[in-house]
Amino acid sequence: MNMKKGFTLTFALKCFGLASVFGLILTTTGCNKDFENTLPQTFKNDTAGLGAGKKVLYIVVDGITGAAIKTLAPANIATINAKALYTFDGLADDKRNVITNAAGWTNMFTGYDYTKSNVTSEDFAGLNLATTPTIFTRIKSSLSTSRTVSIASTPLFNDKLAGDATIKQNVSDDAAVKAGVVAELNTNNPTMVVAQFHSADIAGAANGYTASTPAYATAIQTIDGYIGEILTALKARKGYSGENWLIVVASNKGGGVSGGSAGSNIYNDPSRNTYVAFYNPRFSKTLVNQPDPSSYPFTGSAIRLTSTTANNGVAVLSDANIGDFGTTGDYTFVLKIRSTASNQSNYAHFCGNMSNYSAREGLNSTGWDLMTWGDSYYLSFAGGYTISAGTAIRDGKxxxxxxKLFNEGAVRYVSLFQDGKKITSVDITGKNLTNPAALHMGAGKATVATDGTDLWFRDMAIYNIAMTDADLITNMKKEISFTAPNPDKLLGWWPSNEGTGLVLKDLSAAKKDFAVTGSASWGYFLEVSPVVGGNITDLAFKNVPNGIDIPVLIYNWLNIAVPQQWGLMGNLFTPTIVLPTN
Structure with missing residues (x-):
């Protein structure tokens, strides 16, 4: 093929299965003059340029967080990022146990996490290389003339993982790693060179893993200098113009307090936060970020309770004491609601313990209620319509x-919030928020035909503390969960997402359920909104490069066919690349 133009290969994230080579989309484009001319003019346009001269330089930077790299912007790493698919939000893995150096190394050199490799402790206990072979082993068995070299400042790294490397060198420190890599690039013809740097992790463990920690920041900048010297030696190779190098720079793990509870956001685990870059002079700059938390959809089933002049749907709690807030004490109440009514309504007491829930009126002199007023609502208590929210909720969203209820000395206050904003605080000293009636959801019957309600309910929770304003504002848009703040303070939690039946289960320790009667049904919804969102799921942690993803790309780069029975656990991240042709 003789063309005057190159090809642009489009970035895609693929779940790795049977594919063993880059599956990329080709479109013609003008030659990009900004790229360094490092590939030979006779470079053949086979699949993603697979062919002679493909090599790998794999630089492992232990304990360097992506957050620190982002803040410090080391000069040589910044140069790499300009021609790389890279991330500051990478993950050592998507697990919630305590991460170790050994586990991080094993992830990124086998393509399997600890659930298959069994490695969790620093001594590699449980490692079975027969079932989870390393990159060195796979290359040795697949490429008969390959030369793989591993130069490490941590002897255990080589001893446990580099047994099938052609050459392995245990050296005294990171400076010696740099010197060894430079010597290898100057004198030999390697297929893959691995450099393992450990000084930043030592500094971080002793002083803290933040960019503002001088010892840690200095160690990162020193390693960045070593990377610069290695890149200079690489480009000075006599045969460099005929070679095609994939350069991987990746942390084995981050640093700091490690691990989390079930359902926790792994992006918030600093010990798993990594920097990962896949570089080649012909790659386009592609930054991969973690998903925006505001983009998580709120979706699922919800109980839908309607009211007309003829009938109404209501859910009544089995224990009349829950929701009684008395005249003193600290509490927090949270509820998600959606109104799809065609008309405004007034005096529809849709949640609380103060009203007669079979009709619109009938307020008692004690207790509390949420009540519709036009397109908005009131928080009512002790027989009066006291706090106007002044914000619309009848909008189909x-x-x-x-x-929250709280005391400051002898004064009791209520603060009202909606959609992540504080509306007002009111002195309610002396008001009694206890009532013999049970807590309910759903409005009483309408007084006129145009006053009906159509309300969807989800995620009601009552806590026996007054959350801080900051915690409530930050977390109220999310779904309640046992990983949300203060799960031990729940007096009741009703997700109301069963999707079938007439019982709304209480997932708190109290186990007091709502019974649904009357005009009720289940509805499905999906909404992406800045004011309400679903919780993060484990699938979100696959959106950025994990340690186990790195071997997948290396095998593809070296054109090593990957049979499905290998069972690699990683995803294939493929950069944007421009290939010259002539």
Whole structure:
């Protein structure tokens, strides 16, 4: 093929299965003059340029967090990023146990996490290389003339993982790693060179893993200098113009407090936060970020309770004491609600313990209620319509309503919140928020035909503390969960997402359920909104490069066919690349 133009290969994230080579989309484009001319003019346009001259330089930077790299912007790493698919939000893995150096190394050199490699402790206990072979082993068995070299400042790294490397060198420190890599590039013809740097992790463990920690920042900048010297030696190779190098720079793990509870956001685990870059002079700059938390959809089933002049749907709690807030004490109440009514309504007491829930009126002199007023609502208590929210909820969208009760000395206050904003605080000293009636959801029957309600309910929770304003504002848009703040303070939690039946289960320790009667049904919804969102799921942690993803790309780069029975656990990240042709 003789063309005057190159090809642009489009970036895609693929779940790795049977594919063993880059599956990329080709479109013609003008030659990009900004790229360094490092590939030979006779470079053949086979699949992603697979062919002679493909090599790998794999630089492992132990304990360097992506957050620190982002803040410090070391000069040589910044140069790499300009022609790389890279991330500051990478993950050592997507697990919630305590991460170790050994586990991080094993992830990134086998393509299997600890659930298959069994490695969790620093001594590599449980490692079975027969079932989870390393990159060195796979290359040795697949490429008969290959030369793989591993130069490490941590002897255990080589001893446990580099047994099938052609050459392995245990050296005294990171400076010696750099010197060894430079010597290898100057004198030999390697297929893959691995450099393992450990000084930043030592500094971080002793002083803290933050960019503002001088010892840690200095160690990172020193390693960046070593990377610069290695890149200079690489480009000075006599045969460099005929070679095609994939350069991988990746942390084995981050640093700091490690591990989390079930369902926790792994992106918030600093010990797993990594920097990963896949570089080649012909790659385009592609930054991969973690998903925006505001983009998580709020989706699922919800109980839908309607009211007309003829009938109404209501859910009544089995224990009339829950939701009684008395005249003193600290509490927090949270509820997600959606109104799809065609008309405004008034005096529809849709949640609380103060009203007669079979009709619109009938307020008692004690207790509390949330009540519709036009397109908005009131927080009512002790027989009066006291706090006007002043914000619309009859718009067909989900909203989170919340209030907290707290005492300051002898004065009791209620603060009302909606959709991540504090509306007001009111002195309610002396008001009694206890009532013999049970807590309910759903409005009473309408007084006129145009006053009906159509309300969807989700995620009601009551806590026996007054959350801080900051915690409530930050977390109220999310779904309640046992990983949300203060799960031990729940007096009741009703997700109301069963999707079938007439019981709304209480997932708190109290186990007091709502019974649904009347005009009720289940509805499905999906909404992406800045004011309400679903919780993060484990699939979100696959959106960025994990340690186990790195071997997948290396095998593809070296054109090593990967049979499905290998069972690699990683995904294939493929950069944007421009290939010259002539």
């Amino acid at each position: 989900w909203h989170t309503l919340a209030f």
